[in-house]
Amino acid sequence: DIQMTQSPSSLSASVGDRVTITCQASQDISNYLNWYQQKPGKAPKLLIYDASNLETGVPSRFSGSGSGTDFTFTISSLQPEDIATYYCQQYDNHSYTFGQGTKLEIK
Amino acid sequence: QVQLQESGPGLVKPSQTLSLTCTVSGGSISSGGYYWSWIRQHPGKGLEWIGYIYYSGSTYYNPSLKSRVTISVDTSKNQFSLKLSSVTAADTAVYYCARDGGAGGWGQGTLVTVSS
Numbered sequence A: 001d002i003q004m005t006q007s008p009s010s011l012s013a014s015v016g017d018r019v020t021i022t023c024q025a026s027q028d029i030s031n032y033l034n035w036y037q038q039k040p041g042k043a044p045k046l047l048i049y050d051a052s053n054l055e056t057g058v059p060s061r062f063s064g065s066g067s068g069t070d071f072t073f074t075i076s077s078l079q080p081e082d083i084a085t086y087y088c089q090q091y092d093n094h095s096y097t098f099g100q101g102t103k104l105e106i107k
Numbered sequence B: 001q002v003q004l005q006e007s008g009p010g011l012v013k014p015s016q017t018l019s020l021t022c023t024v025s026g027g028s029i030s031s032g033g034y035y036w037s038w039i040r041q042h043p044g045k046g047l048e049w050i051g052y053i054y055y056s057g058s059t060y061y062n063p064s065l066k067s068r069v070t071i072s073v074d075t076s077k078n079q080f081s082l083k084l085s086s087v088t089a090a091d092t093a094v095y096y097c098a099r100d101g102g103a104g105g106w107g108q109g110t111l112v113t114v115s116s
Helices: none
Strands: A004-007 A010-013 A019-025 A033-038 A045-049 A062-067 A070-075 A084-092 A095-098 A102-106 B003-007 B018-025 B036-041 B047-053 B059-061 B069-074 B079-084 B093-099 B110-114
Touching: A004 A084, A010 A019, A019 A084, A033 A062, A045 A062, A070 A084, A095 B047, B003 B093, B018 B036, B018 B093, B018 B110, B036 B069, B047 B069, B047 B079, B059 B069, B079 B093
Parallel strands: A010 A102
Antiparallel strands: A004 A019, A019 A070, A033 A045, A033 A084, A062 A070, A084 A095, A084 A102, B003 B018, B018 B079, B036 B047, B036 B093, B047 B059, B069 B079, B093 B110
8 A cells, every 4th residue: 555644734824924745655656646625624625636737726826746755735825715734645556545634724 | 527426324323334325417427537436534534535436347445444345336327336334433434425536526525424
C-alpha cells in the first residue's frame, strides 16, 4: 500500500499570508496526486490535479508542485473563505490514498 | 456535468450488512473511461477510500476492508452499489460515492450509523 504523510495537521495563519502544506508518498507516484478542499458538512472539492494543474474555476492563488514522492500545496495569499481542511490524494497502482488532512484556521 | 447521489438506510445494526446505492446522472457509467468509487469519512476524521468499480465490473478494494466489501454496478439503471458486511460501530461514517476517486465529482454523502 502507498502511504501519504501530510503535514502539518493544523495550521493557523493570517489573511494575506502565504500558506504551504506538504505531502510525502511512501513510494514514487510520479505526478499522480490531487489536492482537495473540504468545508464542514460538504463533500471535498478538487482544487489541483496531476500535482500541479489548477482545476477549472479554482482561484489562481491555489497552486501545487512536486513529483515522485514529495509534493507541496500553496495558497499564495490566504483569504477568509479558504478556511477548510485540505487533503492530498494519490492515485496509483489501482488504489487511492488520502493524506491525514490539514485543518486551516485564521489567526 | 455528472451528478452522483447516495441512497440507503441511515441506521444499520451491528453484524449486519450495510448497503448503499449511488445513482449517476448527467453521464453514463457504461460509456467507460471512469472509475466509480466509494469513500468514507468517520465523524471528525479523514477520508478513506473503500474501493472502485469499472463499468465492465472490474473492482479494486482497499486491502484493509477487502474481506468485507463488495461493489457492484447496474449499467441499466446507471447505478453502482456498496455492500459492507459484518459492520460494527467503527463503520459509522459518512459514505460518499465519487467518480475517479473524487477528481470527477462527489455525491453529497450519507451518514450511516451502526447501532442496535
